[in-house]
Amino acid sequence: MIQLAYIRENKQDVINRLAIKNIDATAAIEEIIALDQEKRRAQTEVEALLSEQNTLEKQIGELFKSGKKAEADDLKNRSAAIKEVSKGYEDKLAKLEEDLKNALIVLPNIPSTMVPPGKTPEENEVVFLNEKNMPKLADDSLPHWELTAKYDIIDFELGNKIAGAGFPVYKGQGAKLQRALINFFLDQASKAGYYEVQPPILINEESGFGTGQLPDKEGQMYHVTADNLYLIPTAEVPVTNIFRDTIVKAEEMPIKYTAYTPCFRREAGSYGAHVRGLNRLHQFDKVEIVQIAHPKDSYAILEEMRNYVCSLLDLLELPYRTLKLCGGDMSFASALTYDMEVWSGAQKRWLEVSSVSNFESFQANRLKLRYREGNDKPVLAHTLNGSALALPRIVASLLENNQTIDGIRIPAALVSYTGFDTIK
């Protein structure tokens, strides 16, 4: 949620920058400013009446104590009359507050000034390219969904039987590879100073609201209606919500957390060749990194996180590139996002394996996540997160790029985790 005070003072800037996200917010911003003005006026009115009411109440108390019942009764009547009037104002104020909030929460975050314009993913800016590990594959190289069948390491049909499409069963060396990657990513994150947590993988509505999934993206999450809980689409939600309604000390920042969780996404309506195999799943594993940062540091930290993710890809010996997302491809809550994509040798295309974003105070405003500097007033913190990393496409790329006649080679960094150096 964009800070109201910012909108109030920088109306045109907000409109201009939301245009980078291809949103014409002119009408919405005008409405918000009008509602805000009206709301404040109503608040002043209501509070004046309440103040009068409070004064009367005190006087009535005094009069009762000194036994002046008649005078007290007289004031009671006045009080009742004021109450009658103020009730109407209070309802009006509540309505205005509601309308204002509703207008604010549907507004996406303002993109950073660094965000390039553009409408489609094709307009994302390639800011880094590492082709050092580009595979030289034979013409008869197999896509991962054939490799997984050949070595019997991931069974899509079996998962289909148990749950449905998009819920694969990892088997044998495939299962061990999953576990190895999770442990590898968590160990690396710990080494980089992230504090490891295991959060719930079901979340309530408030948590979904806090990070911006609700009410906007309701349909993308699995909803457990009996208990009104949602399966997490990413660990970002439970981990960031650890800090909902908190005030942290400025010197404690940046706060760095990491978590491994399964992630669940309904992905309604996406079918076709590009979602084959591991390319798009309903359930997948991911290690997430989250930081709570001081506003002055958040962009430096975004770079640090991005470099950290790249370091993982280097260790896995994968070719990759980094994209700076254009306005049109950015998420609702993000101010600046980098996507990391690995090269998938047999599919011959780039696969997104990580998305690292700075949300500035957008999530913090919804979460009421603030920091305090000394004895100053609390200020909204900045939140950031990134995948480090999402497993399925990493696996797809590892399998495809490292396929040989003798099996699939496991990158050196992983061997101590898998316990084998080749999938046979």
Add this chain to the structure above:
RNA sequence: GGUGAGAUGCCUGAGUGGCCGAAAGGAACAGUUUGCUAAACUGUCGUACGGGUAACUGUACCGAGGGUUCGAAUCCCUCUCUCACCGCCA
């Protein structure tokens, strides 16, 4: 799932209708004292939203939502959560 007890500020904890935005203690922060540490003393010490250049000031908030009353942390109702015991159970 059943029964009982509870939910007050950073923490402990007092408060059963007006004098309570809330005692007291602890923690924290600042200062004084001090060779250092510790201790002692003094002061500060919730949040949000308004009004005001500011000093300051108004309103709301004692788990959440309703109700009674001129007036609610305090009484009533509903819900949520926590704890204890029982049941069930990885």
